Amino acid sequence: MKNNLKNWFRSGSPWVWLNAGAVSTSIIMVAALLILIASRGLGHFWAKPIMEADYLETDGSVSRLIGEIHGSEIVPAARLREGGMVLPQDIDTVKRLLVKTGNRDTGGLDFRWVLERQLRDVGTPEKLMTLERYEWGNFYGYLKEVSKGGEAIASGDAAWEALQPLIERVTTLRDEIKRIERNEIGAINYQLERLRLAERRLELDEVDRDDPRYAEIAAERAAQELEYQGLQQQLHDLYREIGRDSLTGIVMDGREVVVPLSSVVRAYRPNEMGFFTKIGFYFAKLWEFVSDDPREANTEGGIFPAIFGTVLMVILMSIFVTPFGVVAAVYLREYAKQGPLTRLIRIAVNNLAGVPSIVYGVFGLGFFVYFLGGNIDQLFFPEALPAPTFGTGGLLWASLTLAILTVPVVIVATEEGLSRIPRSIREGSLALGATKAETLWRTVLPMASPAMMTGLILAVARAAGEVAPLMLVGVVKLAPSLGLDGNAPFLHLDRKFMHLGFHIYDVGFQSPNVEAARPLVYATALLLVVVIILLNLAAIAIRNHLREKYRALEH
């Protein structure tokens, strides 16, 4: 046996196994990471049961506990004793549960660590109700009664039946309010601001006060304001309508709480839901996540503006990066004299892909925002000063910064594609009398287009995941309006925007209620990972396809 071991070691095969272990570890890490994000991110939308139990406090008193279990961990008892908790001497470890008790309006905090061994009479009563609200976080408790205009119309089981139509009514009203506030009043505000700037512009140009243009502006403003007042009245009525109903619930400490229905997003009883109801609910939540606005300081609701901002920024970036990257690559490969200088440039371009992204952010902030943007403001938007128009971070600067960041990727990929095209093809075209430009345009570039596509996809994947430079050039945690809307000129390049990656950073690390935000961050991360992996797989597939295609030519 001993000899065997010695021989085995001498053969070197243990080291091979250790090397294999390194590969396996890397693979496991990747898989674990993806599984972790996927499970946490997807699990968030599943309707969790609500637990009800009696909790034996360490001082002997008993209190009622209602909430969702969000996690558990095993901790050494010593650590808890150090924190001043009294525990029996004979136990070493205890299991702690993280319970989301919600009801921030009555209880203050919505998460609580409890010791599992202190729980008594754990159950999941079917009548327990979850309310998702616009403020104060979730509500957990029993429904007592439903009131219309201050008068109770139903209580007990009937209340639950009465509640759903009322919530539907409130939702319709809320959509109407949102439509008026965002679209119609938003448009009026936009016009009013435009008029204010136009007037200021006239003042700056020292146009005489008697000029008819002033009167025009004033007339238009009066018209807008009249319309505004009409809408204001409409809103006022809607607000009165939406505030009509309320419900009374009983929370875990037995108190009765009146919740205005206007703040309720949805009400459900997870404990009585069947499997298929839960699946339906799951997709409803998932849809809400990708299509709705965030609420409660980004910790609840959807991430639609972040998706929109990311996509818009990436599209703009692609518009900038593709032509420039391709032209540079064509120049380097087809026109430039191949020599030490070209080689140097090629190495430099290659290495720029390795320069830290934050450096590009610094450059973008200094050059684009402060230098270019500041000058553009001086020249073209003096009426808005001192409020900056382009002299602050925004869509345009962010996409330009990322275009510079990713242009090396496009150049390298396109160059590779160009270099794969056999010489004979170019020569054939030239021999037919085509000029170099014609050869390029009709022969070489179409053949290299998959390579360009690969470069572009890789650039998009990189841009979609990049956060550090964006933090300097225009990303915000909450953008009041999207970069694309119904107000001329429709595309607002100067606006700030939201971004998925920054959303993860901001909600995960800058949010006042990290615990509540965590599932949403996982879901956002999952979305981002999926998008980026798909983009990369697409790039790989195109590249492989390309290689296969040219293998036939390289004989």
Add this chain to the structure above:
Amino acid sequence: MSLGFTAIRLLGVDKLRLVIYLSYFRHMMPVMTSLAKSSTRHSLSGSTSSRRHRWRMLKDKLARHGVAIGGIGVIIAIVLIFFYLLYVVFPLFVPASIEKIADYPLPGEGRTLGLDIEEQSGMAVRYTDAGQAVFFTTADGMPIEEIPLSVAAGNTHALMPGIAGSNRVMLGLEQGGVLLVKHGFRVSYPNDVRTITPQIEYPFGTEPLVIFEDGRTVAKVAFQETEDALQVLAADGEGKLALVRFAKETSFLSDEVTLEREMLELDGVDIRPDYLLIAPDLRRFYIASVQGALLHFGLDDDGARLLERVALLPKGQSLSSLRLLLGGISLMAGSSDGRVVQWFPVRDEHNQYHLTRIREFHSQDKTISAIASEARRKGFLVGDESGKVGIYHSTAHRNLLVEQVADNPIVTIVNAPRSDTFLAEDSKGRLHFWRVHNEHPEISWSALWGKVHYEGYGEPGYTWQSSSASNDFEPKFSLTPLAFGTLKAAFYAMLFAVPLAILGAIFTAYFMAPRMRSVVKPTIEIMEALPTVILGFLAGLWLAPVLESHLPGVFAMLMVLPLGILFFAFAWHNLPRDLRTRVPDGWEAALLIPVIILLVWFSFSISLPLEKMLFDGDMRKWMYDSLGIGFDQRNALVVGLAMGFAVIPTIFSIAEDAIFSVPRHLSFGSLALGATPWQTLMRVVILTASPGIFSAIMIGVGRAVGETMIVLMATGNTPVMDFSIFQGMRTLSANIAVEMPESEVASSHYRVLFLAALVLFLFTFVFNTLAEIVRQRLRRKYSSL
């Protein structure tokens, strides 16, 4: 074939025949064929119009130039990054300069007691012993207004300027009183023209405040004003001192301020009080003599107390000037041989303050006759008896310039609030008005990288603290802790990533079955595309708490994993042959996956028992108590793992390529000579591929150094200099991300952040270029083999 084509082109063979020849390509090149067809049609019709030909040539030329311009433009735009960073950083290293604007005789009558300049340097005021405040234009010395002060003419004896920029002075009077005067430059814009109107106010009334009740002359005076008190230290002609506190009492009914006078005891002064200074916080004051002896007094509710006695200058020199720096903490002592010595109180371990000599500036060689502090920075101006003026900065320990300003000794010097001009008076009664270009005095090599003794710190150190709420704050721009943090993070990341990535690459390239390789390689390479913000978020919110609660398990894993793998391998080796051969060679890694998962699970599950057994149930406490190691939840271990994860694919991919492309015949030769696969690998393959592996590591380091989001989220971002794996750090890149958005454009802070970006840029660029060159060499070597 290409040669043939060239020949055909040269010979100008009929295109038709070529088409036939080229139909060879038809199946793969529809595009070109159509082109060929159209040109054929042209030649057949026989009317190749020369206009069309010219147009095509023109298009070709246009395309050539267009592409060239575009291509070069893009390349220039990329290179612009470097030059733009340089352009922003450059002013940091521009030396200061001064230029003369004017000199003129003193405006107004009498001897100068004090000078002050208005914010924009358009106007200045001069207090004279004739009891007047003379306001004059700085450009030509024309008096604008002479406002008589509310004192009898000829009665003013001493003047003490208030804190720089406060526009206050205190006059010492003949009958034992002092008078606080505030001069103002009221700015208004009648008819859009900036107009300055001089003003004189008396914040404590026009009546002098009594210091010496017996009416002795106030020959020297020092004062400080706080919200509720005015503290005055004065000396008479014979050197007798008085310390008086005027407490402000605001009456309830009206806003009238009444003053309550309180005389404080002052004992133990046995030197001539030539210089008197009170610190702005009213907690200490100083009395110094021309011989260089200084008495350091503490002041509290119980009264004044002599703390210590200090000799400011070496023997043989006399004290020719003494001033407080901005903030009132540092004392600047000018000597008769041209040096300026900085002192400030430093707290010792018994919580006692001792005046400590911090640094010395010796760039002038004549007696220092005047020192003026800057109003917004820790810089100061020094005038000497040869008529030279020097500009210095204390924190940066830097003499920015010394230049001849006057032909005669300088007696008074004053700095404009923005420090962009100064006014110096020489002994012959001429005023010299100069402009100063000195934007970034606080930056020097030693301030950026060296140990600096900052005000209020016990000892010199490396500190980064760029901003604070107060105005007289001393910015601390040491990049050392940030560079240290960057390297620390990169080091721990590489510690984790290099073994895994390189070993993994060796196995994948050399031993792994091709089918498995075609799955493994893309999988690991996709990791590279994972947004680092996700890794950072997982590291900060998931990994950090997990590591914290399973610390013993993590360290156990370091042992358990390799040993467990070896154990499994040996067991596998001893399996019956027919069982063993069911799994072909090259699939070891797949076999190990469940084993490793099991081992990791095992390590984590023994974590709690281990902690109980070895560390009394709490490893962090144990470490702190018995080893003195503090524990941050977001520490270098977390960063190392997360950032290691981010750089593994980079290193893996390049190293794998390098190993894989080692020509096969080399290893075949070695194997044929009887070497085992492992020997072949170690002595032939790795050796040949080592430059490639080296360049992979370099690129990995480059990536780890510049990574921002992971360190931003997975560390506490405190700029500490501690190499402990359980402490956090702040890196250059995270620092930029945190501070850049709120730094003021073109300020020193802004430019230092750009400098940090430039350092990062150069660092990664140099590393990547080196790696690239190594790789290209290697490629050439392979192709020659």
